Structures are given as structure tokens and as C-alpha cells.
Amino acid sequence: MLIKTNAIVLSKLKYKDNDLIVKCYTKQKGVVSYIIRGALKTQKGSTKAVYFQPLSQLSFDSNYKENRSLQSISEVKLNYLYQTLHTNILKSAIAMFLSEVLSTILQEEEHNGALYSYLEHSFNYLDHETEFSNFHLLFLLNLTKYLGFYPDTQNMDQSYFNLSNGLFESKKQDFYSISGENLIILKQLLGINFDAIHGVKLNSKQRQSFLNMLLLYFELHLGDFRKPKSLQILNQVFN
Template structure:
């Protein structure tokens, strides 16, 4: 039975000689892997491959079969046409970096409408912005809310934040208790919306330090999480 769905492209790899496998986070089914036959074979096939740029937002018609690890797409079209995400070198670097993280942390093969809407809306926001150097920091921090380890902020005035338990604390309890600039920035980012990001000014060194802290936070709470391979290149772009 044919089914209409929406999808955001998270990763893609070559499959066999000329096919493509795209991992997508979908509105109705969560994480789904699709095989696109002949996508790398000829001009007609390559026109299919264009749809599967990282973070592309698609409308698809599929014949979903629950017992198959790879699904097939019957019809496809762009749901939202990016103006700059794939053409601006800085935004495309963000897209590559965040897509790699999402590919690691998204495991749900079931519907999660709130998470899908979060991805859909925030990537559209990024597409329209001229100031976006801190986008990835707030994006990752807010993502923890959907993954189950958003910081508990009932004691937000405390002088330490413990990365291992996600709590603000009155004293340093272990090596994962942070203070100083990263703590100040964390408190500034908690609870704000993306439009407020432009009010937060930090240096590239502070940005890299806070990102490293966020990635450690992910490692501590997600056993399978690995630092993105694109991290070094990403930091060079935003240096």
C-alpha cells in the first residue's frame, strides 16, 4: 500500500555499483533507510541523487514494508527548497556536521512528531539567517531535550553544572563539574529561542570550548556516541 510521508536526509552512502542508500528521519516512521536504484549511474539517476543532499526536506511516496531493512521510494519531490544551506560554505559545513551527529544519535524507528518538527523548523530558520555562528550550539543543546538528557534547571543559580548527571550543583563533585565561561554560556542558552541567539556574542575560542563540552555531554549520556569525524574541519571553518 502506497503511503505519503515527509523526510529529512541524515546521511547517504554508495550501495553496490550505482545505487544510493539514504538514511532519513521521517515524519511518520522515524528513522528509515531508503535504497535509490541507479542514482549514481547516469544523468537520469543523478537527478535523483540531487534530492538527497544532507538535511534536504522531502515529500515522498513509498510502499513501506515493516519486514524490510531497506525501503523503496516510488515518488519524490522537495518539500522545502533551501536558499542557502547547500550553497553557503559556512551553512553547508554546519549541515554536514549536524547531519553526522544526527546519524549517530537518532535510533528511533518509530514516529516522533515533536522531534521531526524541531528539525524541520530549525533548519528552515538557519536557511534564512545572516547571523548563525552560534546556531549549532543551541541546536545541540535543545536536541538533548528530545534525547532525554536536557539540563535540569531548577537550581540554575548554582555555581557548577555536572555533565554526568545533568544537574546544577552548589559544589564541585567530580571532574565533570563545570564552571567559568562554559557555565555562563550554558545558562545564557537555556530556555532562549533561536531569534535571541544574535544577542549572545562569544569568541571562536569560546565557541569551540563550549562545543567540546556539549559533545562530552552527549558522550556521557549516550553510550554509542562518537565525536564527529568532521569536527576538526568544522572548527577550522569557524575559527
């Protein structure tokens, strides 16, 4: 079945000498892996490997066949040309980190137009924005809306937030009940969009602590989720 689709690159892996295996989140089919023949060849006419950087937004034709683990593509082109996402060292660190997170949590071949639109809008915003040090925090928090475990915003005046059940509570229940600075930051971020993130002022220590809390939240609600290897690089560039 020939389909035309938009796609966001989640990961790539060199295969043999000149090929790539690229995992994408597509608008039509959800997560799909593709074999890109000759992507690493330098001669004219080969598919450009630069297209397949983390979070690149592509448009291509695919000869899609059900139950095939690796699909093929043709007529690939950039659907959106980033201006800074892959050239700014801080933004590229965020892109590497988020692409690894998404590659881990998005596994199923399932269409989700709302999630695709969220990813598309978010990365376009990051590309244009000049103040973005807290972008990944709000991105991950709002991503939980599409994964089914966004915090319950009822009773936000309570003194604790329980990571294991996603509820605000009056008493500390267990190890996963948080309070203090991370609770304050969580309440600041809940319910806002990217345009309001400039009002949340954090230093690097606060940012790292809150990110570690968010990743623990993901681990508790997604059984096979593990901290990304690129987390260390992200923390280094934002230190």
C-alpha cells in the first residue's frame, strides 16, 4: 500500500556500509521503522543522511506492507527546515535527549493525530525560541497527557504530590510523595503552555532535580522506561 506521510525522526542506526535503519513517529501509522538504502553514500543522487537527524520533520512516500518490520521509503524531503535546532549546541542536546525519550516510550504502530500535532508544534516552538532552558521540563510534563498519566489537578492546594498515583494529597504517604521545591515547580508548570514558561525561573540545580523527579514519574507509570543515556550530556551543557 503506497502512502504519503509526515514523520518525525526518533532514532537512526547504521546498517551495513551505506544503509540506515530509521525509527520514525509518523502521522498516519504511528511508530514505523524504515530501511534507508544508500543513505551514507556520498555520490549524487543518494538519500541525504542529514535528513535523519534527531527530531527532523520529513515527508515521504512509503510502500507500506503490514507485518513487515522494516518499511521502505521514496521521495523523502524535509517537511520543516529547522533554523537552530540542530546548530545550537544547547538545543541539539535537548533534541538528542527528547528523541531518546520518545524512541523509548513510543513503541506501537498506532495513529494518534493529537500527539503528532503536539510534537510538531513543540519542536517548531523550540526551533524559534531564544529562551528555552526549561522547555524540556514542560514538554515532558505535557507529554503525559497523551500517555495517560497527566497529574490530577484537583486538590492542588495540598502539601504533597504522589508520583505513584498522580494525585495531590494532604499527607506524605510513602517514598514517592514529594514536597518542597519540586512540588512548587510542578504547580507552576501545570496548566501552562510554552508561551508562559518564561515566568518559571529555575537555576541548574533546581532544573536537574525536577527533571530527575519527572523521569521517576515516567518510570513509575511506564514499566519499561529507563533514564536516557543522553541525560548526562544534557545536564552538562545546562550546568
